[in-house]
Amino acid sequence: MGTKRTILQEVESVQEDGARLSSICKYIGLSSRTIQRWKKSDLSDQRKGSKRYVPHKLTGSERKQVVDICCQKECCDLYPNEIVAKLASKGIYIASESTMYRILKEERMLSHRRKSKPAVKRAKPTLVATGPDQVYSWDITWLKTEIAGMYYYLYMIIDIWSRMIVHWEIHERESSELSGKMLQRLNGRKDLHGVILHSDNGSPMKGYTMLSKMYSLNVLPSFSRPRVSEDNPYSESLFKTLKYRPSYPGKFSSIEDAQLWVKGFVHWYNHEHMHSNIGFVTPHERHYGKDIEILETRRETYLKAYEKNPGRWSRKPKSWKHEKVVGINYQQDKKELNKAS
Numbered sequence: 001m002g003t004k005r006t007i008l009q010e011v012e013s014v015q016e017d018g019a020r021l022s023s024i025c026k027y028i029g030l031s032s033r034t035i036q037r038w039k040k041s042d043l044s045d046q047r048k049g050s051k052r053y054v055p056h057k058l059t060g061s062e063r064k065q066v067v068d069i070c071c072q073k074e075c076c077d078l079y080p081n082e083i084v085a086k087l088a089s090k091g092i093y094i095a096s097e098s099t100m101y102r103i104l105k106e107e108r109m110l111s112h113r114r115k116s117k118p119a120v121k122r123a124k125p126t127l128v129a130t131g132p133d134q135v136y137s138w139d140i141t142w143l144k145t146e147i148a149g150m151y152y153y154l155y156m157i158i159d160i161w162s163r164m165i166v167h168w169e170i171h172e173r174e175s176s177e178l179s180g181k182m183l184q185r186l187n188g189r190k191d192l193h194g195v196i197l198h199s200d201n202g203s204p205m206k207g208y209t210m211l212s213k214m215y216s217l218n219v220l221p222s223f224s225r226p227r228v229s230e231d232n233p234y235s236e237s238l239f240k241t242l243k244y245r246p247s248y249p250g251k252f253s254s255i256e257d258a259q260l261w262v263k264g265f266v267h268w269y270n271h272e273h274m275h276s277n278i279g280f281v282t283p284h285e286r287h288y289g290k291d292i293e294i295l296e297t298r299r300e301t302y303l304k305a306y307e308k309n310p311g312r313w314s315r316k317p318k319s320w321k322h323e324k325v326v327g328i329n330y331q332q333d334k335k336e337l338n339k340a341s
Contacts (some may be wrong), residue, residue, distance in 0.1 A: 004038055007028070007030075007035075007038075008035070008038055008039065011024055011028075011035060021035065058095060058099065058103075062094060062095070063103055065094055066094055066095050066099070066100055066103050067103065067104075067107055067109070069083065069087070069094065070083060070100065070104060070109070071109075077115070080097045080100035080101050080104070081097045083100065084096065084097050084100065122225045122226070124225065124231070124329050125198070125222055125223065125224060125225070125231055125328060125329060126327065126328065126329045126330045127160070127196060127198060127222060127327050127328040127329070127330070128325060128326075128327035128330055129159075129160055129161040129325070129326050129327060130161075130324065130325055131161060132159055132161050132162050132164075132286075132287045132288075133159065133161075133190065133195060134161060134195065134196065135159070135160045135161065135195070135196045135198060135222075135327070135328075136157050136158065136159055136160070136166065136195055136196065136197050136198065137157070137158050137160050137197075137198045137199070137232060137234040137235045137328075138155070138156060138157040138158065138197065138198075138199050138205075138235060139156065139199060139200060139232060139235035139236070139239065140153050140154065140155050140156075140174055140202065140204060141153075141154050141156070141239045141242070141243075142154075143170070143252055143258050144250060144251045144252070145251060145252055145253070146251050146252070146253050152170050152171070152172060152252060152255055152258050153170065153171050153172070153173065153174050154168065154169075154170050154242075154258075154262060155168060155169045155170070155171065155178070155179065155182055155204075156168040156235070156238065156239075157182075157186065157197075158234055158235060158238055159283075159287060160198075160234045160326055160327070160328070161286075161287070161326055162278070162283045162284075162286040162287035163234070163238075163275050163277070163278060163283040163286070164270050164283035164284060164286070164287040165238070165266050165269060165270055165283070166186065166190065167182065167185070167186040167189075168262060168266060169182050169185075170255055170258050170259050170262060172255065174202070174203070174204045175203075175204055175207070176203060176204050176205075176206075176207020176208065176209040176210040176211075177207075177209045177210075178204070179204045179205065179207070179209070179210040179213075180209045180210045180212070180213035183197075183210070183213050183214065183217065183219065184213060184217075187217050192217050192218070192219050193217070193218045193219075194218060194219075194220065195219055195220065196219075196220045196221075196222050197214060197219050197220065197221060197222065198222040198223070198224070198232065198328065199221075199222070199223060199224070199232065199235075200223065200224045200229075200231075200232050201223055201224060201226055205223070206223065230329075231328065231329065232328075233328065234328075238269075241269070241273075242262075242265055242269075245265060247261075247264075247265075248261075249261065269283065270282065270283050270284045271284050277323075278291065278323060279291060279295050279320060279321070279322065279323065281294055281295070291322065292322055295320040295321070295322050296320075298318075298320040299318075299319060299320040302317035302318055302320065303317060305317065
């Protein structure tokens with residue numbers, strides 16, 4: 001501010017001697033508009049955060065009053081919006097809810113104020129698979145019946161590496177006991193030692209019987225964050241594919257009818273469905289390593305076509321890349337792992 005006043009004084013002094021403003025501005029490196037604006041303003045610092053006078057700012061005594069009220073016995077367990085409402089009922093207004101929050105934060109008093117435990121922020125689950133039978137994802141979906149309000153429950157486990165459905169069952173109820181028996185039957189066909197089994201937080205997934213069975217089989221449990229469906233994307237995507245199939249009946253007359261339809265769907269999904277996220281090969285081909293040769297053949301075919309007539313291609317031919325790493329919530333690490341592989 002002092003520099004501006006000094007410049008204005010010097011400009012006025014030179015102008016009195018007959019110098020033109022345009023010549024002065026050209027000499028000092030400022031525009032004439034800047035000098036004119038400085039003359040009209042009070043030259044106070046208008047930048048954000050400057051120590052200027054704020055008419056509506058709370059005084060020191062008012063800030064202390066806010067802190068004292070929040071610390072009173074009848075208010076110490078209340079949120080600021082509750083305190084404001086309580087004071088307003090008594091005909092008292094000191095500050096808004098947002099102002100109270102700001103003052104408490106500045107005084108380092110904005111912490112959990114109730115006897116109940118504060119909400120726990122759960123870490124985002126990060127799972128990585130570099131081959132088959134490393135990470136499984138599973139969930140349960142409802143299948144409508146012809147009786148309103150009655151459902152069958154489809155238990156389904158998918159290998160996130162290959163997207164292959166490795167096991168499925170249909171039951172008339174959801175329970176941890178049925179989940180444990182399902183896992184035992186799957187272990188009879190596959191060695192589950194060291195496999196990570198990811199799911200949401202439903203009681204069939206986290207029940208004591210299911211967890212005990214997982215520990216006895218040396219299966220490593222993994223769970224989504226509460227109410228975060230994105231943490232279990234493979235099972236969610238699978239169920240959407242299932243229920244949007246053209247042949248999906250919508251309702252089933254019996255559990256045998258449901259089992260027959262799901263059996264046909266699983267065969268189609270594993271052996272015929274060309275999955276877009278694994279290079280348009282079937283889950284069965286990827287699970288057993290047959291996709292490498294298929295993708296290499298496609299890559300060579302495209303290269304030959306490109307070399308034959310490159311003028312027809314606006315960009316380089318599709319690489320038909322074999323995805324070496326898949327996972328849940330690890331998009332940033334995915335590129336590094338693929339490069340390392």
